[in-house]
Amino acid sequence: MxxxxxxxxxxxxxxxxxxxxxxxxxxxxxxxxxxxxxxxxxxxxxxxxxxxxxxxxxxxxxxxxxxxxxxxxxxxxxxxxxxxxxxxxxxxxxxxxxxxxxxxxTDVVGFEKSIAPFLKKHHKFALILGTGGASKAVAFALKQNHIKYKFVSRNPSNKKEISYQDLTEEIINKYTVIINCTPLGTSPNVNKYPAIPYQHLSEKHLLYDLIYNPELTVFLEKGKQRGATVKNGYQMLEIQAEESWAIWNQGK
Incomplete structure (x- = not known):
């Protein structure tokens, strides 16, 4: 530097x-x-x-x-x-x-390292809620870990995207990793949450929320109530912050 x-x-x-x-x-x-x-x-x-x-x-x-x-x-x-x-x-x-x-x-490293301990053998398919910049890093990390994914969008624009209305029981049963990359539920609007059919969630599911404030969003709380494993984005932020610091201080 x-x-x-x-x-x-x-x-x-x-x-x-x-x-x-x-x-x-x-x-x-x-x-x-x-x-x-x-x-x-x-x-x-x-x-x-x-x-x-x-x-x-x-x-x-x-x-x-x-x-x-x-x-x-x-x-x-x-x-x-x-x-x-x-x-x-x-x-x-x-x-x-x-x-x-x-x-x-550095989002990709933060996400990958923080979700890794929670991934089980049956976690082969993931739904990524949202299509912004953070969701692209999440998709990249999932691909590196051989997890197939679909984006869920309010306005699907290609074959890799589906709408919230398309989330059937069959899809939820198949896609057992669900990552919230939308800002829905961020403080102070803590009562908001993505419109997915939570009634189809089970203990097989892993719900990951990039939001860290509040610690337990409604999205995670609803998953927890159905027996799903839940994880917020705080550790991801810590890891990506340290990765950023390393980049700023490397001599190139």
């Missing part, structure tokens, strides 16, 4: 005051006694505002990216890591020594 006296890191997103990242990294810098590092929220209403952030602050060394800019930000980057290119979504940006912006995706 280019040596700067003061180093700024941050999170790019929209309406992100709730975010995990700022608190996590602020605590990390404190524990490591990195008094010259700070982590801020780059909360912008539209992606077109992104270049002005970069232009106006030459202390920025790295940025995380969250909803809704994981795909849109790619147009503003100079280079993409191989994995990010394959996924088509970026959640980590490194500012290189030459002043270039390079995009990475």
């Amino acid at each position: 280019e040596e700067r006296k003061n180093k700024t890191f941050g999170l790019l997103g929209k309406e992100i005051s709730y975010s995990f990242s700022r608190g996590y990294f602020t605590e990390k810098f404190k524990n490591l006694n990195l008094t010259n590092c700070k982590y801020v929220n780059f909360d912008i209403p539209k992606i077109e505002d992104f270049p002005s952030i970069v232009k106006n602050d030459d202390s920025i060394c790295g940025i995380n990216v969250t909803i809704p800019y994981k795909e849109e930000v790619i147009a503003y980057l100079n280079k993409l890591d191989t994995t990010a290119k394959k996924i088509g979504a970026v959640n980590t940006i490194k500012f290189t020594k030459r002043g270039n912006l390079k995009g990475y995706n």
